Amino acid sequence: MSARSVASPVGSVEPVRRSPVGLVVSRIATMCLVELQKLRHDRTELITRGIQPALWLLVFGETFTRLRAIPTGGVPYLDYLAPGILAQSALFIAIFYGIQIIWERDAGVLAKLLVTPTPRVAMVTGKAFAAGVRALVQALVVLVLAALLGVALTANPLRLLGMAVTVVLGSAFFCCLSITIAGLVLSRDRLMGIGQAITMPLFFASNALYPVELMPGWLQWINRFNPLGYEVDALRGLLLGTPADLALDLGVLVVAAATMIGVSSALLGRLAR
Template sequence: MSVDRTINAANTTSAVAPNLVAAPHGLQRVWATLGRVVAFAIVELQKLQHDRTELVTRMVQPALWLLIFGTTFSHLQVIDTGSVSYLAFLAPGIIAQSALFISIFYGIQIIWDRDAGILAKLMVTPAPASALITGKAFAAGVRSVAQVVGVLGLAYLMGIALTINPLRIVAAMAVVVLGAAFFACLSMTLAGLVRNRDRLMGIGQAITMPLFFASNSLYPVDVMPAWLHTLSTVNPLSYEVDVLRALLIGTPFHAVDVVVLLVAPIIGIATASKVLRRLVA
């Protein structure tokens, strides 16, 4: 009798036991991760709805660079840019610079998420840290696309000879997304290291202008002193500007520029993902 009861109890237990769902693997895991990346990116982009004027106000600085700095140095003719006008030479650099200024402070948002308790909740979800970082990084890149549109529109109004080929313009947008994604990852890595908004703001301000001036955004590398030329070769912004110039004004194309643009965000995502947990530790 007791044996029958034991068997019946076992059968009852097995009948009500929950069915375990196997974790996704292979292509299912890849698609699941991509879905989470897209979801995180959409959440970031939806924040623009709360301040739609941001896209307009961020155009002020690049417009000033083109209208004041660009036209002044173009008239002075102190920088030799060969057969290309200085304004045409400058415009791709200003596009890269404006995207840099958007993304280099992106780590502040992740510290805000930490302080609001949002980051801790996200870190206990099944989504890997790399999905969160990737989503935020490419959201920064998509935000930067507006800068491409704005600078190109202003350049056309100023009569600057830039390409009107739609495929090249779309490719330039993709380049800006990759560049902005890397610098957003750099910012989030710094956020994980310093874990403080004020410190991160100070570091961002300290490195933004050196990154800009130690690149080929404003002047060709040929006119740089040797030490600055060396810095420009290890500056990812220089490679981004090179590709933008190749697409927008037809300067020579170098495969190494594309390789750096593709590899840099991958390294940035991996590094930022490693230090992200320091924010919630």
């Protein structure tokens, strides 16, 4: 009797083998679903996280709009500021995502995940895009606030979709930067300190608050290597219609996010030792 004629036992289940791409997609979907469930169970987080961008828009934006101290090329300063605050909100969410990785290590969850067949790059990519989902929810809060304040935002669905892609890519980069720092310092306290130390310099070394032309030469040079600057430029072009090199901005964000995903994936095993 040939092997083909032997029937499989009744009730046996053939294990499903997924391709690496399928594992990455599955992990991304799972992480995004977890983040949405977290937000559903803790809706107060949306309110607390909305306080800071509201203060920036209401106090800083309204004040400097009346002062007219920063030339923005005919665009009201509040309109100019809104995309920068949106990018800042996403940055503040993603830059501390490494704390969750350290918590998973301390709870023994990370070690269990690393022995599964799931590639490390799939785990990191899933967490990166989960941070993007959380940032998108925060971005919606900022957009509603900006619209209530009279900011002339676009209603073009394609531009809004581009805005969502930009926010996710920027959040993915900064999330993986946080995971990379976590893999180096191995401590929540150190990660928190470093995160707080680099957040505001990243913000002020971008064009979120003022045009690049107003920066001193050395700060303009730093801005060229700051992914947040490219994110803000893309958001401003998409939401306001101001001149922007979207191909360059999105290209830089894609390369930066992919590079940081690779680096943080390589350091993920160091956390579990």
